[in-house]
Amino acid sequence: MSVNATPAGADVAADGTDTGGGRRAAVPTQRDNGRGKVPLSENKRAERRLGWLLCAPAAFVMLAVTAYPILYSVWLSLQRYDLRFPAEREFIGLQNYVTVLTNEFWWTAFGVTMLITVVTVAVELVLGMGLALIMHRTLVGRGIVRTSALIPYGIVTVVAAFSWRYAWTPGTGYLANLFSDGAPLTERASSLAIIMLAEIWKTTPFMALLLMAGLALVPEDLLKAASTDGATAWQRFTKVMLPVMKPAILVALLFRTLDAFRVFDNIYVLTSGANETSSVSMIAYNNLIRGLNLGIGSTMSVLIFITVAIIAFIFVKLFGTAAPGSDDGERR
């Protein structure tokens, strides 16, 4: 009803709610300019309103369970607040951030976390892709292959971590006896390697599962066409399968990167962070729960949150041009 009366208002609504508008605006083309000026039809507006209404309950629950804790930890991170010295609680602005960001322990942990993230995700991607291809192609015993490949992911992390720890314990552990004479979990490099091994062992199946869903998206005809066009198996994989699977790969990488960055249980069980093997989650935990320093601990949590958000943002940016068939051809 109000469309005719206030076309300008409709215009504003269009700009405000079209999430794609911002991105497109970066490269102004004839078409985009035209689209921005057209007021939305009544139908479109009703549809949009319905969309918001349908999202509302979920959005509300999300806000209730995530926004409050997040805001509360931001609030805590701006205070000097150590439960051992409750009397010294006071608002100190960004002082905690300066403390953490100038602290070498934080940066060591950050480096360790980054290393674990990059190495494990990269290895998992390669192994997971291999596993996914095998599971996708096997004709006989597909069920058994899939089930057995998924077993590591089904085991509780802490339990698996303990079995790794025992396996690497000198004297009693079979892996320690096989591969080393010292105590591998007492040295930094070997500890990190074992932590990464345990991570990779556990989550490769998950990666494979996500990638297999992506493989199912590649039409058989496309591969046949590539064959007759003269592509070798490797070219079919790199030039046809990977591009078509790109969205699925990015989803898998996003999930795994965010997960890997928060690595905690394996380190906790295997080394407890000894020999500078702590991840950022470990030291946040140590400060918050063990040290009872709510201010510093919260600061670290907020920093982890920000890093994760940045990672997610980068991936989502990549998605924008990844979906096959999206009109990115014109945007580029």
Added chain:
Amino acid sequence: MAEIVLDKVSKKFPDGTTAVRDVDLEIADGEFVILVGPSGCGKSTTLNMIAGLEDISSGELRIGGQRVNDKAPRDRDIAMVFQSYALYPNMTVRENMAFPLRLAKLDKETITQKVEEAAKVLELTPLLDRKPANLSGGQRQRVAMGRAIVRQPKAFLMDEPLSNLDAKLRVQMRTVVSRLQKQLGTTTVYVTHDQTEAMTLGDRVVIMRGGAVQQVGPPQELYDHPNNLFVAGFIGSPSMNFLTATVEDGTLRTALGDVPIGDRIRRELEGADAPRDLILGIRPEHFEDAELVDEESRRRGMEFTAPVDIVESMGSDKYVYLSVEGERATSAELEELAADAGAADFSGAGSNLVTRLSAESTVTEGEDRRVWFNLEKIHLFDPSDGRNLTLHEGRAAGALAD
């Protein structure tokens, strides 16, 4: 450009299905051959074996005189077009068409030139920088064609390339395909479901059933001289009418009256193991309103009277549906055809004759009408194996032939 020879080619899948059985086929250089047949008869499997996408279980496949059974698709130098278009979604039209050339490691300039040439032929020039997702069905199919023609392969293989298009576009694209093939003179094997495509496009048509070739020949020959019941029923729309016929005292008892037979058929039927019950087949256009038949023709045919069910005037002529008594003809072939056609064409209690009469006929629905049919054009089939008994040295001569 090359000839393609299939020598007793068979395909047996690991699960035991024999999809293609001893197919012998010689496709000449530059020839346009159509594979038709009901769903599941092995057309795509045959095509895939030629392309190298399926292994050949037994027999030999030669392209350009060279045995290629064990060659990978990329070494056979053939191009394939799919029903689903199979365009690479991440590449633009230009990149799609350039893909085979890039793989063949041609230099950039040649690629650009060839792609633009092909785009011009197919009127794709303004679309070169679009992604497949932003094209219409017809445009996508043209891109798929373009990708096939850019590298001038030895042969084109097309698997129902037009089946996903709407009727109008299909007619349009049919002429595109036909023109393209004539211009380029490239050997083409084309799989289709569509009667019209089969009749209009190819130099020769191969009719398949259950993995075996039924008959190979130019469309008109298949239409006029079908080898067997299956071919007769498959080719033609509306399809041939089939009636039961019993041999008695040197004539054929049918629902249309007693049909006289000539010496040749008589001799054929005298053998000890000759069938007593036959299937008589006659095409709709071989009927005529008895009032409109001249003396000369009258002698070559016979007349009967039947109630008129429905009259469909097409302008140029009239489709008239007559009901006749007697049992519906049955045989394995006819059952299969009925299943493929969705049963509607072949079912009904008693028999329903479809006839095509001249537009001048004054026939009206509900009346009993006297109708003439041409005895020289009828076919007689053996219901047990579907063989066409009227066929002599590949020519069908009707029931009266001496």
